[in-house]
Amino acid sequence: MAGGVGSTNGARRLTAVAAGALALVLLAATLEIVIDGAAGHSPLIPKAPQIAGWLSSIGEHLGFRVFLIALVAYTGAYAGMLALARRLGSRFAIALTVALHAVVFVGPILLSTDVFSYIAYARMGVVHGVNPYLHGPQSIVGDPVYHYVGKDWKTVATAYGPLYTLISYPLGFLGVVGALWGMKLMALLASAGTLVLTWRCARTRELDPKAAFVAVGLNPLYVIYGVGGAHNDLLMVFLMMAGVSLTFARRDAYAGAAVMGAALVKATGIALLPFMLLSRRKLAPLIGAAVAGLACALAAYLAFGIHGVDVVAALNRDAAFVSTDSFPTEIAHLFGKPGVFPVDHTLLKAALVAIVAHLMWRTWRGYDWVAASGWTLLAISVTSTWLLAWYTLWSLPLAAVSRDRRLLVAVLAVQALFIAHQTAPLWAPVS
Amino acid sequence: MASVNGSPDTPLSGRFARLPEWARPRESERRGLGSLRLAETTILILFGLLLAVATVNDVARQTRVNHRLIADLHTWRVASGHNYHNLTVYQDLQGHTTRDTVCGNVSPGAPKERTQVCVTLVGATVKGERDITGGFYLPPLSENEPARRYACFGAAVAAGSCASGGPPAGSPPAPPVRLGLP
Numbered sequence: 371m372a373g374g375v376g377s378t379n380g381a382r383r384l385t386a387v388a389a390g391a392l393a394l395v396l397l398a399a400t401l402e403i404v405i406d407g408a409a410g411h412s413p414l415i416p417k418a419p420q421i422a423g424w425l426s427s428i429g430e431h432l433g434f435r436v437f438l439i440a441l442v443a444y445t446g447a448y449a450g451m452l453a454l455a456r457r458l459g460s461r462f463a464i465a466l467t468v469a470l471h472a473v474v475f476v477g478p479i480l481l482s483t484d485v486f487s488y489i490a491y492a493r494m495g496v497v498h499g500v501n502p503y504l505h506g507p508q509s510i511v512g513d514p515v516y517h518y519v520g521k522d523w524k525t526v527a528t529a530y531g532p533l534y535t536l537i538s539y540p541l542g543f544l545g546v547v548g549a550l551w552g553m554k555l556m557a558l559l560a561s562a563g564t565l566v567l568t569w570r571c572a573r574t575r576e577l578d579p580k581a582a583f584v585a586v587g588l589n590p591l592y593v594i595y596g597v598g599g600a601h602n603d604l605l606m607v608f609l610m611m612a613g614v615s616l617t618f619a620r621r622d623a624y625a626g627a628a629v630m631g632a633a634l635v636k637a638t639g640i641a642l643l644p645f646m647l648l649s650r651r652k653l654a655p656l657i658g659a660a661v662a663g664l665a666c667a668l669a670a671y672l673a674f675g676i677h678g679v680d681v682v683a684a685l686n687r688d689a690a691f692v693s694t695d696s697f698p699t700e701i702a703h704l705f706g707k708p709g710v711f712p713v714d715h716t717l718l719k720a721a722l723v724a725i726v727a728h729l730m731w732r733t734w735r736g737y738d739w740v741a742a743s744g745w746t747l748l749a750i751s752v753t754s755t756w757l758l759a760w761y762t763l764w765s766l767p768l769a770a771v772s773r774d775r776r777l778l779v780a781v782l783a784v785q786a787l788f789i790a791h792q793t794a795p796l797w798a799p800v801s
Numbered sequence: 802m803a804s805v806n807g808s809p810d811t812p813l814s815g816r817f818a819r820l821p822e823w824a825r826p827r828e829s830e831r832r833g834l835g836s837l838r839l840a841e842t843t844i845l846i847l848f849g850l851l852l853a854v855a856t857v858n859d860v861a862r863q864t865r866v867n868h869r870l871i872a873d874l875h876t877w878r879v880a881s882g883h884n885y886h887n888l889t890v891y892q893d894l895q896g897h898t899t900r901d902t903v904c905g906n907v908s909p910g911a912p913k914e915r916t917q918v919c920v921t922l923v924g925a926t927v928k929g930e931r932d933i934t935g936g937f938y939l940p941p942l943s944e945n946e947p948a949r950r951y952a953c954f955g956a957a958v959a960a961g962s963c964a965s966g967g968p969p970a971g972s973p974p975a976p977p978v979r980l981g982l983p
Contacts, residue, residue: 651826700855703862708897736827752852776842783849787856794860798867800874801886 385457388450393466395447396588399440400470403594404477405429406436416483417518419547422476434795442796444590445789451588452782455581463580467565467587471597475558479550480598481759483520488602489549490515491528491535492542495673502528502535503677515546527677529688532670533634534602553600560604561587561597564767567611571740571771574618582770585778589766591785595759603760606636611767613642614740622650626658634666638750638764642743648730649739690715691756695791698755710755718753725749737774744768744777752784762788866892869899872926877903880920880933880983887912891945899923902936904945907973915941919950920978921957930982937963938975955980 407415408425412432420426455463479485491502493513500509506525507516516524528535541552565587572582586592596604609632616625629646632639646655692699698710698718726749729742747765751757762785769778817825870890878884888905889912904919906912920936935955943949953963954977968975 648826697852697855700859701851704855704858732830734826736830776845780845780849784852787852791856791860794863794867797860797864798871800867800870 385454389454389458389462392447392450395443396466396470399444400473400593402440403432403437403480404473406432407478407480414481415478416486418479419550421547421550422478425477435799438793438796441590441594441789442793444594445786448588448590451584455584456578458580458584460580463584470588470593471558471561474593474598475554479600481595482599482601483518483523485550485553485600486515486518487520487523488538488553489542489546490519492538492549496539496542501674501677503674530602531634531636532674533631533666534605534636536669536673557597557600557604560608563608564604564611567615568767568770571611571615571618575771575773577771585770586767590789591759592763592766596763599760601760602635603763606632606639607763607767609635610639610642613646614768614771617646617650622652622654623658626655627662630659630662638747641746641750644730645733645739645742648733688756693756693758695788696755696757697752700791715755718755722749722753738772740768741772741774741777744772748781748784759788869926870901872929872931873901873903873922876922876930876933876983877905877920879930880978881905881918902945904939913942916973918978919945927982932982933978933980935980936978938968940969940972951975954978
């Protein structure tokens with residue numbers, strides 16, 4: 371008996387030491403990226419107003435090598451934390467997540483110029499009276515935010531939903547720096563909301579809430595790319611999780627409205643709705659979604675005209691983009707092709723339709739609709755020829771609260787492959 | 802993708818009762834879906850393996866490209882005699898060949914701020930360098946566009962790469978870079 375107690379205490383101590391060491395790795399890796407990023411002049415940090423100047427004298431310019439070593443170390447520590455998640459203290463897990471979010475929040479924008487597109491679209495509307503659904507940021511060349519917009523996006527009209535565009539409009543009045551902090555705060559709050567809902571949904575489903583919380587809140591792509599880049603995907607994910615949570619609470623109309631809200635931030639959020647309807651087999655979520663959709667469509671029509679309602683055109687345009695990180699491009703390279711062709715887009719769409727049809731049938735026959743939604747979002751990101759790190763976050767919280775544990779394994783595996791694909795500069799640094 | 806909650810089947814009455822059993826909606830999954838779950842898992846694993854192989858292959862491919870780019874940069878530095886770090890490499894992304902063009906300033910300054918000399922490199926990497934087949938010059942603050950190129954040499958002359966007549970007024974001398982391995 372005494373030996374049993376002793377060995378239990380020993381195991382606890384070992385867990386505490388391991389968790390502490392892993393937490394230090396997570397914090398050190400994040401600090402390294404943020405502090406070196408604040409020094410500026412890095413290919414990984416977009417050109418931006420100096421918002422983290424007080425950090426700039428501490429670090430050195432963030433190069434690919436240091437960034438990738440930090441990212442790989444972070445990912446390794448995250449894997450360790452996942453293994454220990456059930457034995458971690460709740461306060462420890464929450465405190466660590468808050469600390470990582472805080473470090474990223476006070477630092478510079480990481481790895482993406484998207485936030486400047488958000489700000490440009492807002493300023494186009496409220497400062498310059500230009501419709502962001504008709505024109506790209508090129509129409510406000512004289513605006514201070516224009517120089518920070520990614521060069522590929524200067525001529526591109528917004529593809530984001532009208533709800534997001536309307537939410538972002540007030541930030542346009544704050545100037546570039548004020549809007550940037552506003553966007554960062556919105557991403558931080560959306561992330562916090564997602565984590566609270568992930569915890570609550572996991573508990574409702576009698577899953578370990580700590581494990582679900584750790585899987586999302588410490589995730590490297592979530593923290594460094596998602597929160598670090600202040601991406602609006604976090605807001606979409608938050609509204610999706612609100613839909614899930616409200617469904618669990620049997621507030622179906624509000625759940626439908628929340629999912630429609632997610633879709634009106636970013637259209638992919640709509641993926642949850644058919645599965646929710648098939649699972650609940652009630653009119654309430656449909657009515658909630660329809661009311662929310664109509665209300666927002668009316669507001670969008672008044673604010674942006676018919677173009678604010680036509681998200682399909684924007685989706686079709688973006689679906690044709692190709693990124694080097696997309697899995698279809700990698701598979702094309704594997705088979706000796708230089709890249710994806712239009713016929714591949716058709717094949718990928720057909721595959722996606724088949725997957726969604728299978729999942730809908732399974733949901734009709736009793737499969738977990740949350741998991742089916744997660745698989746669909748994962749399938750969208752894997753079959754997309756335009757894959758960015760934050761697209762792999764769409765299905766992460768759903769996977770964390772799904773009854774099908776294969777989904778979480780699949781999401782994490784896809785993320786691991788995404789990170790592995792970034793590592794080429796480690797083996798052959800070009801300088 | 803079977804449910805793991807193991808909740809008992811709930812008979813559905815009303816609207817869907819007239820449907821055959823296999824088409825009726827269910828509150829939870831029927832037991833005995835092991836073969837379907839196995840088939841799904843097998844497909845997922847096979848697809849995951851395909852993605853993993855494709856990823857590793859792509860990292861290896863990108864690493865080879867990076868080694869080529871390292872050789873390109875080294876060749877430009879040796880050929881120009883300038884050990885500058887801010888060089889621009891233009892890859893043949895449309896033709897998907899290994900022909901690269903590297904441009905850099907002919908005198909110290911910020912990237913593209915001075916007159917740039919560009920060399921086109923082809924072939925295999927030999928001792929960290931590649932063959933120079935030709936090249937051209939660009940005025941300060943210019944992108945690599947045919948209209949801006951002048952003083953073509955080597956294969957660039959035959960390819961008609963220089964649409965511009967001559968060097969802009971006040972340009973520094975634009976001697977041809979020696980072709981072949983530097």
